[in-house]
Amino acid sequence: MQIPRIFVLFCAQLVLALALPSLAGAGLPRAASVPGGVALVSLGPVSARPPRAWLGEQQVLVAAEGGQWVAVVGLALDTLPGAHELRVDEAGVTRTVRFSVKPKDYPEQRITLKDNSKVQLSTSDLERVEGEIANIQRLKRHWREAEDTDTGFILPTTGRLTGRFGVRRFFNGEARAPHAGFDIAAARGTPVRANAQGIVLAADDYFFNGNSVFVDHGNGLISLYCHLERIDVQPGELVSKGQRIGLSGMSGRATGPHLHWSVVLNGAMVDPELFVAVPGKSR
Ligand SMILES: [Zn+2]
CATH class of the missing domain: 2.70.70.10 (Glucose Permease (Domain IIA))
Incomplete structure (x- = not known):
């Protein structure tokens, strides 16, 4: 998907701003693949049952968005920048999905x-x-x-x-x-x-x-x-x-x-x- 990120952010903000304060399920959190952020990792097209995914020992939230299953992955502040992977189980088949984490300096x-x-x-x-x-x-x-x-x-x-x-x-x-x-x-x-x-x-x-x-x-x-x-x-x-x-x-x-x-x-x-x-x- 090559939609400019700024446009996606703008739309997400607009939808959330209009939706406040009562709308439920106003979409996924904004993606920020940094320590202390949230990575949105695509797991493929939506199927009958959501796949299950783990980061290390910890199971992660999987949501449907735009026809895709998306792993909504919390990244602890002490996460090391670089390559990380999810273990994904779909209908008994296990695979690995990689994603990357960028560094972030906090004040x-x-x-x-x-x-x-x-x-x-x-x-x-x-x-x-x-x-x-x-x-x-x-x-x-x-x-x-x-x-x-x-x-x-x-x-x-x-x-x-x-x-x-x-x-x-x-x-x-x-x-x-x-x-x-x-x-x-x-x-x-x-x-x-x-x-x-x-x-x-x-x-x-x-x-x-x-x-x-x-x-x-x-x-x-x-x-x-x-x-x-x-x-x-x-x-x-x-x-x-x-x-x-x-x-x-x-x-x-x-x-x-x-x-x-x-x-x-x-x-x-x-x-x-x-x-x-x-x-x-x-x-
Ligand atoms: Zn506080």
Whole structure:
């Protein structure tokens, strides 16, 4: 397909912009085959049953688009640029499909926190955090086979867009994990809404993330909403697109009230901006 990429992006943006806020399934995320991005890998013409595909051990989302099966592959921030491959199983026949990942440089950010106890952790806090990290890793790898996965997201709350995805962060001068989500500076008590339908996978209080909700959209696509003041849903609950799941706040490690929103795809944290038309932003 030799359609100019800029035209495709423009059309995708236009469709998403017109579709907001209510349309379900407004198309696939924008392709960005970079660490922290989403690769769209064609798996051939649509047939009766979708092929299944894996990146390493992790099954990946397969969707139909323009008469083709397309693997929608989440690429973790630590993915090495270069050649990668999917293992594809179609009607019992296994094959390999290659795709390439380009490098991407993310900017740096230096953050000063007055409460140093959220930077230099006590032994008991460290133990708590280690347990939570293991739990979050397990939740990120969760796979629920679903008939349809809506990848046309609405923004989960209103406010200024502050923290971009992928920024390499230093807290009080010390290097920490890159920013694996998207920050919206929503005032305390602003409703936070499910960006697409799904099932609540977990709703809990975490040391860094504060009150957090995981929504499983099916087929390895999961949203995570953090620093909530209040959680309004319970694990196992079915939520519809736009349904309130809680109120924004600044629980956990936050310098001010905001919503931190992460998107997980096949276990990888990817840039949420690829799934939405971001108002007031040019590309
Ligand atoms: Zn954040």
